Amino acid sequence: MKQTKITRRQLLRLSALAGTGAVIAACGAPAATPAPAATEAPAAATEAPAATEAPAAATEAPAATEAPAATAEPTAVSAGGPVADVPRNRTLITMNGVDAVNVTNPWTAGYSHQQGNAMVNEPLFYYAIFGDKEYPWLAESGEYNKDFTELTIKLRKEAAWSDGTPFTAKDVLFTFNGQMTNEKLNYHTEFKDFVKEAKSTDDYTVVVTFSQPAPRFKFEVLSQKYDTGIPMVPEHVLSKQADVNAFQGGIDFPHTGPYTIVNWNVQQKIMDLREDWWAVKAGIAPMPDAKRVVFRANPNVEATAQNVVNNEVDMTLDLRNDAIKSVLAQNPKITTHSGDKPPHGYLDWWPNSLWVNHEIEPFKDVKVRQAISMSINRDQLDEIVYEGAQIATTVPFPLYPGLKAFVESPPVKALEEKYQPRKFDLDGAGALMTEAGFAKNADGLWEKDGKTVPCTINGFESIHSDIVPILVEQLKQAGFDAAVNFGPDAFQNMADGKPGLYMFGHGASLKDPYATFFLFTKKPIGGGAGANNFSRYNNPEFDKIVEQMGPLPADDPKFQELAVQAMEWYWKDVIDIPVIQWLHRIPYNQTYWTNYPTEANPALGFNGAQWHTTAPMVITNLKAVS
Amino acid sequence: MSATITSPAAGAPAVPAPFQQPPRRVLVARYLRRNKSLGVGIAIVIFLTLFTIIGSVTIDTAKKAYPLAVKTKQPPSAQFPLGTDWYGRDLLAAMVRGLWQTAVIGFLAGAAATALGVVLGFISAYYGGAVDKTITGICQVLQPIPPFLIQVIIAGSIDKRSVTIYTMALIVFLLSWMGPTLVIRAQVLSMKERMFVNVAKLSGMTNLEIIFKELLPNLLPFIAASFVSAVFGAIFASFGLSVLGLGPMREPLIGNIIYYSLQQSAFFNGWWWWPLWPMLTLILIFSALTLINIGMDEIANPRVRRTE
């Protein structure tokens, strides 16, 4: 008995020691891991200007993807080495999230331009929405022939990749041919449908031949604006990859953009200015004041709003109406696109509609769709969700100059008078429902053959949690069996066309109504809704009108005439139920930075979203306050 | 304090039959005074119950607890004692309805888990052998799997349109019966060997009779304690699910009210009253159940009493 006691004591002591050791180890290890020193230290890639010349480092990156899971590389925790100090007044900090660490290759499935990769990868053209202006970028010019069947692209001779390799027609052709042959790339179909062939006549000239007139190709596909358009990829790196869709790129991925990623983990992505950026040498961009750009994780709105008020952050994602007002009230240095006037932001290109699947009961019946539209009190939406700003809408396009002119043209105004798409009329809706064979049941809900109208609204929590519950209540009050679904299956339900309403935008037209109407002509593929045509609208007459619009430029009178016809179908058939325009209410903190693009100071005419592809055109033009 | 005369301990010696007990409620009240945790816990539960009952009777919660019912974003006032939220819910009505729904989830899931636990615990302990091995084996294997993780996955995977407070209760119940099973099994095992059971067996009682007449009454404190923990666990879990946005979205479940207030940055925008009431209520619920649990423990394990 006695002996055991002694061993036990010793054991106790030993285990206490071991335990302490384990704790120390456990505390020590994680403290060390996020620190860059402990991870791979590519000494090369750190100092922005000098090290970018090291091509050796650039080609070594692929290992990470092929590595078997068990040996997950330390690069995963944090990419990049220690970074030099840059003063706060030369650092632009934006809070809108950090994307998958290490993924810089635009052809990777996990690639996103929204959290800083747009600062790195550049397109041939930029398009500034508020200035309605095209800025040829890696391209010096892009000229169509007369009938829009051929596009000649001249490239800038100064353009170069960050590893020193010149940017040439080889890269452009590689990018185009990739899109044409690789069906995992997101412009594959556009290329397949329109492009017959792309070839270069010399190192700096690319000629694209189209299989049909493609007057919008340069704008829709080759120009970056908002979230669309393709960036160029480096032929000298990607052509050596076995699987270009699985190659992450890494921070050494050669790029033409003004910044280089120097440190990247799940909390933040730090990018430093490349003082040898080709665009400065070419004289098309000023030397940016922002020596460093930081994209920070965006944990929640509360913290984000507080951070921008505290001057810790210069720009954020767009905020809700009340939040932006609180932000402006708490810090006079903060402004917005519209200054301190409502709606404290600008119109995005993403007006939201309630979509329904026209192929299923009871939505097959246009009267039901009409009744739903009539049950929406758009004035109340403006009042409650936007505090009186006129955001509710009756059209499926953003009201940018070209489209506003279209919507306000006399023929469209006459149609509006005829169809009254904004009308809120519960009695009228009731009459339509009765005509459609519905009657109110004991719960006050419209019912036919024992079935209510399935009006669960599928939406997205992070962007719809203000408007959707309000819509649900309006529909409920009108007798529709409404509910909220912010579940992760929302998009799936839309794609599959399940019964219910889908709150979603269009993401189509910017200059003329063609792109949005074209959207409504797309047919479901393998049961799933093709590219956002959740209505599955099927009307050969409508398709024919849109088909005729395709080859015509927007200023052609014939185009206008056809567009009005299409518009009539939109309202008459209630293709979708337009609800709101989309707003971007972005706070711009002017403590350290000025020259944000606003209504009063349009700068180059870009919109201020730092998550859009045009972010570099905004950020490189900011001016430091001191 | 006059009651001390009839205190059972000091009660008449040896002759139980003619002994006149004071009315049961007096005894209960007296016990609660001694067992403070239980007393306070029950008092809070009664208060919350009265709140929802009186509220449900006097307020039109079917309408006012939902959006667009009243003027939005109003701080507490005479007209709206708890204020209103961004969506135009009257928070008083929302709290009344939400508390009720939260209680329904707690009670349903708790009762189901306890009931299953009692049945399985009995079967396991009473029949022993392979049956016992299987049941305890399953419980032990499931125990290290954090139930909340699984609940989150289930709630995240099912069709959102079918999420109601009842499915919530079901999800929570699915992984909460193992605790009660093991507790009841252990108690039955220890009682099985005790004298009174043997006596009953000798006197020719059947198994069922023994279970219902001898074992069950003696197990009541443990069953009650299991039930309270199960209710607690269910409310705890359903709160976790609803703040992640996995609950029935339209309902003013307490967790949902908090969820929506965070969605609309209530703190930042200065609408402090919106998240405040649900937070306070939940703290009350959780504390009350903890107190009751401690009090129950005192009944079940008399030795603990000595700390008082």
Added chain:
Amino acid sequence: MGDALADAHPHLIEVSEVKLAYLARRVLFLLVVIWVASTITFFIPRISPKNPIRERFAELARTGGFSPQDMEKIVAAYNAKFGLDKPVVQQYFDYMGGILRGDLGVSLNKFPKTVWELIMEALPWTIVLIVTTTILSFIIGNIVGAVSAWPKSPSWVRTLSIPFILLQGVHPYLLGLLMIFFIAFRLKLLPLSGAYSVGIQPELSLSFLLDAARHQILPALSLILASVGGWALAMRGMGVTIQGEDYVNFAEHKGLKQNTIFSSYYVRNALLPQVTGLALAFGSIITAGVLVETLYGLPGLGSVLSAAINSNDFMVIYGIVLFIVVGVAVMMLVVDLVYPLLDPRIRYETK
């Protein structure tokens, strides 16, 4: 001393022989737990109709950033690539085979990221938070419980445990929320969220570590406050039980100092059973940590998990749940094996 050790030796050997059989049984049990957990987590997300690959593109489409003419084709191409077009049962065996090789697969939503990469990115933050809070609450809880059960403690000390015991019931998420509002938001004493300050770079320097630590205080506090009470309650209960034991009475009669009795007889004996609770406590703190991490925007496993659930990225869900379950099960095993060595009253038996 040396003598005693030598005498003890044969006994130790005997213990370790029994231990081997016991160990084998425990390890087998561990494997069963892992198998059950991975099977449950494998099949549940499959009841969802949602396709994580489409969610990936949906995310892009949602912000307007995606104009594929036929997303379905892309989705189908990736489905085939990841074997999601195979029968579920075959996928199950493929997956199990992968686990055996230590391969958790690739994230479907963040492809080409592997699940291991995602776990490794998040793990350090979670370990810091969970290990510190579990250990701190164990220590604080046991001290509070012990002093409050010790009959010689002054009465104010004995009431010390009451607030903790009450808080024990309150969900850590609620405590976190309250602290965000009062401490971070109103008083501005500590940061609202994030793992370290904006503009600071992660490096192995004192200033960075201090800054990161400051960001961990509130999340840690919400977990600690919510779990101290549990330990205190159990410790108090245990202490009360021990008070009645003969050896304590004997020690008192022997005239041992109160302090000696308190530390050697009382605390030690009461503490031992507490150790067994430690493994399960890890499990429950990790679970609570999922919510707390989400609330404070910490980049740990919890945040990765809730993002994965939102996109139904089931490979990541499997990976993380499995990782946590294995962690808890291994902890239980270790405690199980170490415990009898700590407490001489317990012996391994092969029943």
